[in-house]
Amino acid sequence: MRGSVFVGTSLDGFIARADGGLDFLPTDDSESHGFEEFLASVDGLVMGRKTYDFVADSGEWFYGRKPVFVLTSRDLGEPPEGAIVERVSGSPEDVARLLDVRGIRDAYIDGGSTVQQFLRAGLIQRLIVTRVPVLIGSGISLFGALEDDILLRHVATRQFKSGLVQSEYEVAGQPTGEHRGE
């Protein structure tokens, strides 16, 4: 399984306000930022429970017939119409093994803590981060603590009329550890 992230953040690196609010993201749908193309490049999704509940409650289902694996120990309830949803639990490695068994080669990893866990586990290979031109000061961070640096390779950056800047990176690996004085 190869994990990919596609996410919008404020310039100061928040994917949502502390209460989950996304009001700082642009609402104008007329400018395409490549989400459809990105979605077409994955076979399935992994997301945390909070993200799933947020999307399931939004009344819109963005993922068509792509299977969505939700990290949770609780019952998922009735999925949105047309959605293919499965409950999973365990470590990122456990989830990656399950997805391998299911034939999911490219997975969209979504949700704040889920992305951080998969990054720490070395299970994210591609990052597409779109920066919204605003500072919000606090909220839910895209990135979190790491045991070691993660080196990236810049693939491409696009800028949009609205002021959004989208950069794509591939994970290049982890350095030898000498940086951290270990």
Next chain:
Amino acid sequence: MRGSVFVGTSLDGFIARADGGLDFLPTDDSESHGFEEFLASVDGLVMGRKTYDFVADSGEWFYGRKPVFVLTSRDLGEPPEGAIVERVSGSPEDVARLLDVRGIRDAYIDGGSTVQQFLRAGLIQRLIVTRVPVLIGSGISLFGALEDDILLRHVATRQFKSGLVQSEYEVAGQPTGEHRGE
């Protein structure tokens, strides 16, 4: 006084490691990222004491004959050769008034907490942020808490062969506060 920031950060938003280390920044001097042009666009600098000590101790002085105002209550010691250095204290507004009196119209605001204080005080008008393609997980953040959102206007983004991505923003203002539920 118009404040500008020119700074490099990891993709996760750190300007230095927790111990001040900058080893994650590129060391190849052959690629120019516009620092000289930026420096030519300002009349003087404001920096925190830690940043000043770090630069003064580095053996290199990057600012030529531009006056450098250092926020500190302690004696500065002997300045580097050729440097024009002055001690200042007080609030960002106090410093801005002093710089106005000195005829400094465009000031380069540098150093982690100094940038955050001047941003909060509404004294930064231009941000040039260069992202290094690495995640370091922890360290000294470029941005900090804010009372209100700060709206930005994207001016331009440049990408470099090394993988650095440099975006320039102008501060567009603060929203009415309705976002924050106030």
